[in-house]
Amino acid sequence: MEEQTVIEDPYPHILVSSKKELHGWWKGKRECTGERLLINPYNGCSVACIFCYARALPAQYFRLFNEKGIVTVFKDFDRVVAHQLDSIRVAACGYLSPVCDPFQEVNDRYRLSEKIIREFVERNIPIEFITKCRVPDEVIGLIKGQKHSFGQFSVSTSREEIRRQLMARGASLAELMASMRRCAIEGIPVVLRVDPVIPYLTDSESELRAMITEGIDHGARHIVGSVMDIPLKIAKEVFEKFRRFGVGFVYDLERLYVEKIDGYLHAKIDYRKRIFDRMRNLCDRLNVTFALCMEYEVIDGVPVGLNREFMSSVNCEGVDVPIYIKKGEKFIPAADCDGACLRCTEAKCGIDDLAMGRGGRTDFYLRDYRRWSRQLEGGNG
Template identity: 25%
Template sequence: MRDVEIQLYQTKKIINDHKHADEGWFWVRYSAYPYKGCSNGCRYCYEWDEKYAPMKDYRLLDKVVMVKENAVERLKKELPRKIKDVVCVGDWQPVEAKYRLSRKMLEIVYQLKFPLMIIERAPLLTRDLDILSDISKQTDAYVGFTIVATSDDQIRLHFEPRGPSVKGRFSSMRRIADAGVMIGTLAMPILPYIFDSDEELRTLVKMTADSGGRFVLFGGLTLWGTCKDVYYEALKRAPAILAGSPQEHEAFLWDKKTEEWNQNKAIQSQWGRRCHLAIAEECERQGITHYIPRPVSFFPRELRRNKEIAGNLFIKARESWMLSESPYRSHAFTKAGRAVDSLTEDIGDLYRRKGRQGLLALEGIGEKLASEIEGLLSVQASYTKE
């Protein structure tokens, strides 16, 4: 924590309430974080952009960490007012070792029986395996570990200067998986021309499976505004950092190649499709998924089939987008998913009463999507938790 200034303050509000759950991605409806700023200083982070930066001067992102002293009290007051859905809480960066706010927020989530997601990279999370395991036994709980490289070489350290080691992340993944908590890798953002070879991506999937991970979710790089400036600065410094290494010559080309990638949507689409397919194919070989299955056990029993089918439609929408198919196809799956998701009657009962016509009466459902839903209805869902 050297060279990082700690500031304490009282926040007026802790929960970010999203209109829809994060469809096809994390399934998060609410998020609540106890700290602003991040001492890890990853050069690819989207929070370097002024639009997302948690403080007025984006350049302070890794130099100042603001502690929300009343985070636990705010969560205890705000969360009971929310409809039960997935909440993403906590932040286990180094400051958490002292303030322990993330652990206390987990205790609130457990008391209120809310389903939980954690997006993390720090082995410090394993300190709280006891409460995390308790939440997992009570309702849905899952963890995504951000991992974008497979080794702790100079390149990884250049882009994640104070981030935890790759070895430490996979070791922590194994401990969390062994505790019975669903966990996987968030391969995001994959850095073009740096950590994006098919071999690297396949290795990342295999290391995840070998560590007990059950999914790998791929995402691309955000390059706009000031986060683009920070990332390009890191690219330009890379050759000096890698002087004398086998990657030195290649590093001289990273900024030019990345600029071409960022300016050319066709190149981006082809790149995204290739990365997605490499990960998806290796996930299938390893017996894990290239998406996060939607958690549904916390919903009322009569709505779980709707949520599961809607989840499948949202995943198909994401899949279509990742494969650079027609945007209309992706939008159609999303619209259909929302129609099923908002139903207050079990879609199975609706189908038994009205058949295909009942499905066609739903907003955005045509013949092809009705057939898709009929196929999903034929798969018997299993709901094991009350």
């Protein structure tokens, strides 16, 4: 990797140019029901959760973050995204971001997340964000005008003193809840992610109830849950960081985390199912929907998703977002459908590949969106 100048303010980072392309969910096992265009304007994250799995990702800029704590900012990435959006006539909801917080400190300086959201909304393409940080006013102003756009907010505890030990930065719980309320007041669908639950630390019924009820009180109508998983590559480092909660605590974690699935350590399946049953029952009693994020059990050597057992919503993110197609200068919903492409067998949107309930691929790239666009225009694909 070419040597770059490190900029210290507001957090150590470098600026690089990139023409990386929008793409869908990664190849392999998938529980995500809706199709998405994944967007990562930043590699690395100053929120610095002690369980952060981005530190285990193999791409060069994630390695830089893990080894030196330097965030990579993709300079003018909003223009790259805009050019790519103008090259397609079929679009899924944007996903900002699957790995690193879009509103972390460097975004205060470069505002790439706001600029990217604007590019989507000005074309009337839906976009969602996932954050542990305060949401900028500009983002709320932009998203509230797009019918299917929404926000997800992640918490791991209801106790501020524990939150500060789990992550170096990010919004306080009060600030995060305030952002949720601001979104809800403006009519933006709000999702609370209890993600991840930390075994033996934030998994009691009283704590789960506190997180969920607080989220509901601030506008959430759907809850996403997961139990912490640990990349094998950095497991030793993660367990060491949890020593701040006691040597005995780490000993208990190590005895619980014995299941290996595709390079990750998972808590024993009986434990996880007990937590998910508790969360689902809480959500049912509180009249909100519930789903899991990337939770699996191994059956006959094959990872099988647990949403089949615990999900109460149509889509795992709790918001039904259809595929959009371009008509004139703007995009519009392709069909009156629930957007659950993973289970779809009808392809009301006109894109047969996205009827994944029939079998076939579940990973798509910009070239696929361009091919579908040509098909809609009457080309040969």
